[in-house]
Amino acid sequence: MRIRLLAFAGLRELLGASERELALPQGARVRDAWAALAQRYPALDDLRASTRLARNGRITTFDDSLANGDELALLPPVGGG
Amino acid sequence: MFRIVREPIDPRALERVVRPGDGGVATFLGIVRSRADDGRPVTGLSYEAFEPMASREFETIACEARDRFGDVAIAVVHRIGDLAVGEISVAVLAAAVHRAAALDACRYAIDELKRRATIWKKEHYADGASEWRPNLQVSP
Numbered sequence: 001m002r003i004r005l006l007a008f009a010g011l012r013e014l015l016g017a018s019e020r021e022l023a024l025p026q027g028a029r030v031r032d033a034w035a036a037l038a039q040r041y042p043a044l045d046d047l048r049a050s051t052r053l054a055r056n057g058r059i060t061t062f063d064d065s066l067a068n069g070d071e072l073a074l075l076p077p078v079g080g081g
Numbered sequence: 082m083f084r085i086v087r088e089p090i091d092p093r094a095l096e097r098v099v100r101p102g103d104g105g106v107a108t109f110l111g112i113v114r115s116r117a118d119d120g121r122p123v124t125g126l127s128y129e130a131f132e133p134m135a136s137r138e139f140e141t142i143a144c145e146a147r148d149r150f151g152d153v154a155i156a157v158v159h160r161i162g163d164l165a166v167g168e169i170s171v172a173v174l175a176a177a178v179h180r181a182a183a184l185d186a187c188r189y190a191i192d193e194l195k196r197r198a199t200i201w202k203k204e205h206y207a208d209g210a211s212e213w214r215p216n217l218q219v220s221p
Binding site: 009012078 | 128129194215
């Protein structure tokens with residue numbers, strides 16, 4: 001299956017794009033998406049604890065399962081205001 | 082009125098939400114300041130947002146403020162893009178029958194926005210460096 005990744009702020013810069021596709025095996029969970037990314041971008045390992053994730057616009061957890069066509073947003077610590 | 086905008090914020094525009102029965106209006110404006118928390122001179126800020134989540138969070142925060150403080154009308158507008166020192170980055174308005182609820186709701190809304198809204202800021206320093214700066218948080 002394929003999901004759409006969105007990345008913001010420092011994570012967007014680390015990944016070199018605000019948006020990209022990621023191919024994952026059927027039945028993959030959020031943590032598998034993260035692991036696939038961390039393999040390509042080892043700097044993500046240190047950011048896992050501080051990063052929140054949103055699946056289709058709602059905050060999710062590493063345990064949540066993914067479906068084809070999902071949008072997964074990587075949200076670093078916020079700094080609005 | 083819950084918006085993410087790219088153009089300069091006109092704080093008077095938020096007054097549109099004020100109702101005839103409101104007797105107190107509290108407004109908070111966040112302004113780009115010339116020094117970082119560590120004292121470094123700042124030339125400007127760049128904001129970005131996950132817009133659909135951020136504007137939905139503004140609405141959620143406003144609902145919570147009404148639960149806590151009663152019948153309050155709230156407007157939240159946050160600007161994104163590149164801002165210069167002195168420009169308004171965020172405007173929050175709360176209006177209620179009396180001042181206490183307006184002031185409390187305004188404070189609640191800006192505090193929760195800073196804690197939760199999916200918005201990020203990068204500080205640009207006078208020496209040419211720049212850094213993403215998260216708000217201080219108790220927990221993510």
